[in-house]
Amino acid sequence: MxxxxxxxxxxxxxxxxxxxxxxxxxxxxxxxxxxxxxxxxxxxxxxxxxxxxxxxxxxxxxxxxxxxxxxxLTRLARCDSCIIKPEKCHYEQGTCREPKWGEENCLQDHFVYLANTGQIKIGITRHVSKGVSSRWIDQGASQAMAIFRVKERLLSGLVEIEIAKHIGDKTNWRTMLKGQPDTLDLVTMQEKVHILIQKPLQAIQDKYGLQAVQALEPKPVEINYPVxxxxxxxxxxxxxxxxxxxxxxxxxxxxxxxxxxxxxxxxxxxxxxxxxxxx
Structure with missing residues (x-):
């Protein structure tokens, strides 16, 4: 049956x-x-x-x-444009659609990560549990690694913008679905990222505090998919x-x-x- x-x-x-x-x-x-x-x-x-x-x-x-x-779509904070572009967070301006939701979801620690979805990309996520984020799985990443921990969503956007000047921030879903990608050296890329954004990262820390953005020890993971x-x-x-x-x-x-x-x-x-x- x-x-x-x-x-x-x-x-x-x-x-x-x-x-x-x-x-x-x-x-x-x-x-x-x-x-x-x-x-x-x-x-x-x-x-x-x-x-x-x-x-x-x-x-x-x-x-x-x-x-x-x-x-x-027009009323919920989770549907606002700042969710797609976190650097546009306007909570501090007092114009958040749902301040309590913003406090519970945006004014919390976030992670900036590198992932391999057929090509290397930068991204942000709220949760990394046991070394893996559900967002990495949602994007079909075969490899991923958190590289920075920041104290709120706004800062994750500011850091991502600087890294995205050198690394893409989009997943090509067609490329992701066409097979198992080649293994990439995420640790070496992390080292390059630290050098590339050294000055803008220092400017962010000068403005928001030294602990606002913290570099993480490299812990790359590989994710296998049932295909x-x-x-x-x-x-x-x-x-x-x-x-x-x-x-x-x-x-x-x-x-x-x-x-x-x-x-x-x-x-x-x-x-x-x-x-x-x-x-």
Whole structure:
């Protein structure tokens, strides 16, 4: 008998086991579906046509910022432009949309990191647990390493800007999905970064305090993804245009399901969508 789940979905919950193998759970309604266990099996997905905001549960014809309705997009601090560009944090100006949320999420320690997602990139994250950040898994990084710890989100943006003058800050999702990338020397790159941003980093510390930005000891990690086969010529599934599909699940990387016939689908993009999943 096939297994079937239905309901509103959200981005896959990610973690790693003791060998840094990525583990995926897809929230579907009240269930947490173990997606790793479905690799190699046929799956069928049917989108109902209904979308609900992942914050207020309001019905919406269109999802914004990966799961929010338009009202929440314009009101929530987590949907403000400073989340994408943390250097534009305006909490100190007294104009934060949700000051309490900002205190709990932005005025906390953040990490600046290097990652290998097919090419080296710089990024920021709030949490690094047992040496691994869920953000690294979401981005499909095969290697990653935190290089600075800063005392709030604003500072992570200021540091990232300086590093991004020398290293890219974007993930090319097509490159990330096309295979296991070559191993990169993140420790040597960290050493280069320290030299490249020495003067602007000193200026940031002079303004915000010596402990505002702290360099970390190099501790690179490697993350393994459950992939049996990578796509050659990627074909992205759009649920709004293709609400029903059947496929063999060949792997998972980042927030993408890798399917047969070189098809992929970004599950995070459809947070708030109601669908049925059958395996």
């Amino acid at each position: 096939p297994n079937e789940w239905s309901g509103q979905i959200a981005k896959m919950h990610v973690s790693v086991d003791g060998d840094n193998n990525a583990q995926y759970q897809l929230p579907v309604g009240d269930s947490q579906v173990n997606m790793n266990a479905l690799i190699g099996h046929e799956i069928a997905v049917q989108y109902s046509g209904e979308i609900n905001c992942i914050h207020c549960n309001r019905k919406t014809k269109k999802s914004f910022s990966q799961g929010y309705c338009y009202v929440c 049996n086969h990578y796509p050659v010529k990627i074909k992205s599934i759009n649920l709004d245009k293709e609400p029903i599909f059947e496929a063999t699940l060949l792997g998972i990387k980042g927030q993408y399901l890798l399917l047969d016939e070189d098809r992929v689908i970004n599950m995070r993009k459809y947070s708030g969508y109601s669908l049925s999943l059958q395996a």
